[in-house]
Amino acid sequence: MKYQTRKKAILLLADGTIFHGKAVGDKEGTAFGEACFNTGMTGYQEIFTDPSYYGQIMVTTNAHIGNYGANNEEVESDSVKISGLVCKNFSYNYSRPDADLSLQEFLDKNNLLAISDVDTRALVGYIRDNGAMNAVISTDVDNIEELKKKLAEVPSMEGLELSSKVSTKEAYYYGDKDAKYKVSALDIGIKKNILRNLAKRDAYIKVFPYNATFEEMSSWNPDGYFISNGPGDPEPLHEAIASAKEMIKSDKPLFGICLGHQVLALANGVSTYKMHNGHRGINHPVMNLVTGKGEITSQNHGFAINREEAEANADLEITHLHLNDNTVAGIKMKDKNVFSVQYHPEASPGPHDADYLFDQFFEMIQSTVN
């Protein structure tokens, strides 16, 4: 069998703990990032290409990764954004009529270091108990002291601005230019499926770089504003927070997802914090406090907004709570068409229970145009 003599590899956590594994294929190298895990059973390609994961080493909890191959269309951005992959069994073979290539070929094309044969169950338990921390994966297994030194120099995710690394450099348009509505979207790490979801509701979207000013975003006279998901800590996103304040003042509908939700909270004076361990998976339970209904949601975040501050804020209403830990999952500005959620109604991967939020945004737009 091919790759019988795969190289030894390790994952070294910032606290010195080591997990052993093997390199995927014949790749060698070293990759740094914050170790995080996603509990989704499927959707690996969408996860690897989601810009929100930039700078993170992804630990997958499904026992098999790669078994349904890769499809050129199933990407959330134009490249792999995670910094490394850790899994249990890596499948070199795949079975699926829709696949264009194997996952290994896809990762090689994207130059991603992946390691397998790691006891991911133990690793996830360890990260869950000890909290999110930086890590390095490497085939350089005889040089642990050197790896430790380099790992100590990797900046902490807390305080890190990463939107500039993944955002578009120039504004661009998405969708049908004759569509009914126009939406200005701030790309602080936008996923393609958000654009698809906006466009399919009859919107033509102009996507702006992370540091676009409100003047730039308002100059083509959009019907509504959108602030995207994205990587890193929301606090250093000063330009996005300043633009969000102006969007709020404009009185046009505004919808924020994940990092965009955190930016909206910061624009309202509500602080954010780094969670012990984030929420990353496709079966996270959320309660919609307005309707009393539960939703199963796709989530991917390591920061959250301060619940007490949100509750005390006269301009805000908490609309959704995460049922596992009662953290804030959604907010709305009172008497305004401004709302946001901490989770991912666009799924990709994940359930579509929260699809209605896109409809809600367009109902708001419909009620405010002409």
Ligand SMILES: NC(=O)CC[C@H](N)C(=O)O
């Ligand atoms: N998916 C996202 O937008 C993530 C937001 C932010 N980077 C966090 O980790 O909380």
